Amino acid sequence: MLEPPPLCERFVLGVDVEKYSDRNVRRQLSIQRALDRLLSQAAEAAGLDRGLWECEPGGDGELAVLPDGVDLIAIVRRFVDQVELLLADHNADHSPEMRMRLRLAMHVDTVARGALGRAGQALITLSRLLGSGPVREALAGAADANLALIVSESVYRKAVLSELGGLRPGQFREVRVDLPAKRFDEMAYIYIPGHEVKPEKSSYIPASPPKPEERSRRPSAAGKSVLNIVSADTIHMPGSVFGFSEHGPNDDC
Template identity: 35%
Template structure:
């Protein structure tokens, strides 16, 4: 039996990048031919939106997953351009496409975060890829798109990006158009901000009215065996536990709480 060669050490070198996921709503309900068409059109719309924004899609590290494209963007990518003009152009391209006679309507969920990411055997590893995967599948984002039936695109950005970029006052970004949500999916817990182009924050809040509020993580009792928590709430960015979803993997344990956690915040 031949030995399996070891991965090069450079494969696991972490770096900080902007990560994005774009997912097609109700993709599994489509027949095979329509799925193929929708995949091609999704790539075309992303290409066109990037070109109109001045972004080079050929430099993106893309990880297609059928109804979803995950991408790691180059280091020099301007984050405000992605959150502003790119989202705008994607919404316009999507609206134009759906306005075609007899076209199968395509609706998208999009998530963006920035943070540590590393190349891995099955794609990418690190907090940012996992956070993006959780944000794009957040119950709140799904509920917003399902309820606002006129909308074609719903976007969630991480709290880190909202605080660092959206609130910085860039011309194409209006902080008042975002609504904060607390996301808990599997072992992931964090804050995100939802924006739906063409819809006011009050519409977003109304659409999320029926989504249950995530329950707080209970700390282990003194009599319970000591366990390392798989997630924690954070106000900046996101903390993740060990998980594997498709090609997005992570193995970063979270430090256990100290014996005296201090006053609650």
């Protein structure tokens, strides 16, 4: 009888390029190269080693399983801010046909190593969030935005509610991702750098400073992107053995 593979908790990340299939093959290849370079640069600037990520390319993006012990503030705040910064530069320097707008999704859950790759609820939930209507609509409704981030409730609880590194709950809008055909119904949270959502409206609007009488009720820096944060405050994932150690990947998970 075969022993079951280790089932471990890991942080997973998904990236998808908006309207990628609308481009011709030459432009798709150029966007792939630009995106791969941009993600590596953003990870390095955030203090992360993308070389340790287990990436599953998808043409218009990728799904990645991050190593054990990843700093949640580095990935949820600093990495996202660096992606936004690099996207802004890229889009300013390129024609509309070569500009990139990204959807990002983040989740924490279990995965296991299988004969044909990773298996587990983490990647299933990540894919549901990344392709969901709420994050697509949020990005489409913010014409001047470069990216939209959607995080699962577990990431929101573990990272955003800490309010470390400039993260604030008021920067995120709670949404319901309901996919009856997939038997998927979960709450998630959307953030667009430089934008905030008014509760009574469904679209994103540029963030503006709160009125004096609202300052006591609203989180500071709500809805604003905080770029190039350097903070000693970190939150690390529990030290489950998940295929990576400080020396790199192993075969356990």
